[in-house]
Amino acid sequence: MPNINISLPDGSIRELPVGATVSDLAASIGAGLAKAAIAGKINGALVDLSAQLSNGANVEIITEKSLEALEIIRHSASHLMAQAVKELFPKAKVTIGPAIESGFYYDFDVDTSFTPEDLERIEAKMAELAAADLKIERSELSSSDAIKMFTDLGESYKAELINDLGAETVSIYTQGGFADLCRGPHLPSTSRIKAFKLLSIAGAYWRGDEKNRMLQRIYGTAFADKKELDAYLHRLEEAKRRDHRKLGKELDLFSFSDEVGAGLVIWHPKGAMLRTILEDFERREHFKRGYDIVVGPQILKTELWQRSGHYENYRENMYFTEVDEQGYGIKPMNCLAHMMIYKSQLRSYRDLPLRYFELGTVHRHERAGVLHGLLRVRGFTQDDAHILCTPDQLDAEIKGVLKFVNDVMAIFGFDYEMELSTRPEKSIGDDSAWELATNALLSALKDTGRPYEINEGDGAFYGPKIDIKLKDALDRRWQCATIQCDFTLPERFDLHYIAPDGEKKRPVMVHRVILGAIERFIGVLIEHYAGSFPLWLSPVQAIVLTVTDNHIPYAQDVLAHLRGAGIRIQGDFRNEKLSFKIREAQLQKIPYMLVIGDKEMEHGTVTPRYRDGKNLDPMKPLEFAEFVENERKQFK
């Protein structure tokens, strides 16, 4: 019998009989591997264990520990769920069900929506089908046969998908009488799906398009084993515990009100203090980097928005008002006033670059369904700047912004990822301008020495951009900073500067934010720090706690002194036990509690207790003030 040679990842060659499968290969290496194997990779392409090997192939065995394993497990879990749904709801039509970053989902077309009780039933059915150890088998059909098969089954969505694929043949996976169109690969049997959990029900449009029919989506997750699943569920709990909406209420930072309007933040004293601290920080940092602080008006004439193109392209998101028969638009962006400042004088190349910075409050009419705490609101303040420079200066300016972003993220302890989005099909501006700007962004990205991704064709119609996504303590990504080149506005507003040769030239404009929106950034900060802000950011840095009423006069003295020294401090002089006051201060996540009893009064000191429960040595109030100031300087 002839043999074939297979190369393994370690470089070794194995000889197997013709017709051998990935599974056979695993078995030939060892019984343990055969048992752990869930799929294979032939010449870099993922395949089933049942896939046949050909001579000279490079083959890798995928086990539960492999990187690709999770995706396969989840994809199979999504099929298992579809099978369970079909058994419980025979009329349901299946559509698509991929593995996603955090698990999987499957979309169904059903007449009545699923209930939480249905979810439990489906999950129980899945467990039953998994225990039945059904073989998951792959077969290939011609597209026309497959379309006929799915049409006969009443699965019109599947037929539509195959039709759109336009391939000669398609692959079908079958498990215990349930057949699904799928690229694969899959686990060899349903019993290999060992740890899964259905999480939520949601509506989702067929193919994500709101013109299409609304389907019922079930989200779930699956892992290689129970332990990992539990760890994931635990992380979900942790995220819930850190939810900024919950903490915002508990720490009395902000609120929303039906009477005021959806998506409009009401900042309470402590939240407003947090904002103020961030805003002061921003002004200082921008000042240090050669930005000029400017302020534009909240409303600008509608004609101006027409000229800028916002009226044409962004109108649905804007609020308008009319007074004395003159229309005004409430600003959704800050750029227009900045343009006007530039235009207020004749500019020389010697004046450039100009960097206008504004903590600009804007209003955008976001769709009702997308509002979400501080993370998606209708009124917010951006740390917005527009840099106007010569084409030659573009490169250095962008590098400067990326350095700025890096410095700021380090202070908050955020890691981040960067993406470059290039010219889309529908865009304006000439090729050389796009090339210049894209190269400037690219060279700045390379210069950072950090990894970045490129999204071809994902740029704005008016220019390429870099998006920065920060990663919080739970490894979630948040889009905050963005750097965009803009060819439209200098054109539309006919901006120019006088070049060394005396000619009028068009300046280049860069639009950028560092934190993005203060509101969103605070939301992210709350979750990142779980409400326990570092001392420099804490709206209340310390609280004076008295042991008995006898200590109140001295405590009041301490409070006044420290407040005078610029410490954000409160007092709790209520007739309550110390432990009661500590508990409350602790729940408010106040960094330092200054305990004052007989000893402190006698020595003229305070005993600071940090919120982790540890006491510092007793010290004079002014020493404490110096200590806080020192920490602040280091952003601790």
Next chain:
RNA sequence: GCCGAUGUAGCACAGGGGUAGUGCAGCUGAUUCGUAAUCAGCAGGUCAGCGGUUCAAAUCCGCUCAUCGGCUCCA
């Protein structure tokens, strides 16, 4: 905007066609106490808003508003 769920005291929640309940917070009093909850008493609500059904609605129905989970992860 669309699909589904939810809306009861400041907060967390229970209840449910026959004139609203618990805990915490609040107020009053007692207690004067050293590192995460002292005790007692009192007060607090047009049950999101509007309309309908009914002898009777917080409860059932409709609309509106708001909140929550989603609607970009493509066999």
